[in-house]
Amino acid sequence: MGESTKNTEAGLAAAAAVNVDEITARRRMRRSRGADWSRRLVRETRLTVDDLIWPIFIVPGTNISEPISAMPGVNRLSVDRAVEAARMAADLGIPALATFPNVELERRDQTGSLALEADNLINQATRAIKQAVPDIGVITDVALDPFTDHGHDGILRDGEIVNDETVRAIAAAAVHQADAGSDIIAPSDMMDGRIGAIRQALDAAGHQNVAIMSYATKFASACYGPYREAINTSGLLKGDKRSYYLDPSNAMEAVRDAALDVEEGADMLMVKPGLPYLDICRALKDNFGLPTFAYQVSGEYSMVKAADAAGYIDGERIMLETLLAFKRAGCDGILTYFAPEAARLIAKGLG
Template identity: 75%
Template sequence: MNRMFKATTAGRSVDEITEGRRLRRMRKADWSRRLVQENRLTVDDLIWPIFLIDGENRREEIAAMPGVFRLSVDLAVREAERAAKLGIPALATFPNVELSLRDQTGSAILDPDNLVNRASRAIKAAVPEIGVITDAALDPFTSHGHDGILRDGIIVNDETVAQIATAAVLQADAGADIIAPSDMMDGRIGAIRDALDAAGFQDVAIMSYATKFASAFYGPYREAIGTKGLLKGDKKTYYIDHANADEAVREAEQDLAEGADMLMVKPGLPYLDIIRRLKDEFAMPTFAYQVSGEYAMIRAAAANGWIDGDKAMLESLVAFKRAGCDGILTYFAPQVAEMLRA
């Protein structure tokens, strides 16, 4: 409390102090609360991550993520059509690749007809108006579950970056509108930008997983893409320590200098402070990924009757907007879109 305020309130009652400045006035009715609401969630804020599997007419529920499914490409196209009707702007696709196609280097990511690229072509052919976001990281394609090429127990940076850049061009050629590399290798954004431009994909954007933290919240996702049990060790040599905020800002600054068009913070709710800092520092389009662990916690607590699931879901998404997000990757996207439309 500053000196001037102390001087003006000395010796006065609460009623005298708050006279003319009762903040509860605008909270008394639904219409007035809506009138002064500072942040709003709309369907335009939503990106829907979906999981892919090979085959036809296949839908597999993911045990750790109730209500979320792995989908064959034909069913993914149907969900893309549904998303477009709901007004969801974009999908982000993640493959669960057969173990027989995985190896130490993740070489299947360089197949122009791999699961990700087939899905992009099919979705863009059927629903050209919806955005398709693809990840150029290697973890769904490696036999060890790491995001890069493993040599003598070390994830090698530059060889991984070269392969990711080549994969990004293949993904763009298949119809991806945005490349969102989640691997956290040094220099990957610049390499991808150069490769896309050289191949004539100057209009394909890059959403950088600029601040991807070494987090405990990724477990259900690893089950979803089939890397649970494959991973030896952890990813702390390339993901950011969850205790470090300044380092996250430096990562984002470097990615923007290399040509990133958008920044992403992952996970979401435990890192609202990072979202706010990036938005304040750079004023760039900023996104959060409400990751599988966050989704699973809300679902599990709701299933046990401990929280109101719908209210908690909406509150969490508005929190991202309040922190400064322009959009949110969330598995709740279709449910939220239907609620907002209703």
């Protein structure tokens, strides 16, 4: 008999001698997992429709619902169709929408000056939605990238995105958005000092009750591609955004950035993208205790949709599992293109 055979037989004999009943008698973790009712009874984290924020894309015109090829199931909507979407969201119990414009290329310029027009597309959408569905929340982004002809989030001067001039512009744009009825201003530009400037501008204009949800930790991620198609900036972008977005390697820097936003008056914090940065979600919640949100961005959405279409995964189960992961990481809510689909499944008790 070989040495390995002897070792195997000795190992089997030792295993047979183990008194499993004695070991597990005191604590059998499977007792609470055996039935559906008991699993529900001890469930630690729950996903509800109240956790969902639905991002939608707005285009000029009327009666337009235009598919986005890189985001199956997501359409660009004219203002009238956005109002219909808001009514549907309200019927599903979704608390809020986040709106993003896709304006005509000929109206974009180096400074994103269209963002400073009181009746621009994003403000038209806010007014129409709040008039038709006054009880739904509207969250607006004041970054300049949908309005610039170079696709950056700020003003481009001599090859540099200039910080302070950009901050002044987005503070002025924030006031127009609040005037139009925006409930929450959500600046995603990652310029230094923007939260304090926006807070001062809103308060001076009488909008003390308009909240700020800071994109506190927005990373220079590869997950934004479909979004850039949706707002038509992917072909415009000159260079990249790493000089002002966070390096994906830097967790401590992300916390420091968020701390500055908290000091300047942010009411809520956001992490973007979502799934690759669950550690940052937990860090922000634990460090600051503010309402904390994650943006499940376009690339995350499209990857799930593509894998589902290919038959590699169960798309619905993966969708709900990812949303639950945000809640488990400490998030109070999630911006997700899955919101209507998730709301319907939750209503069926599948959340």
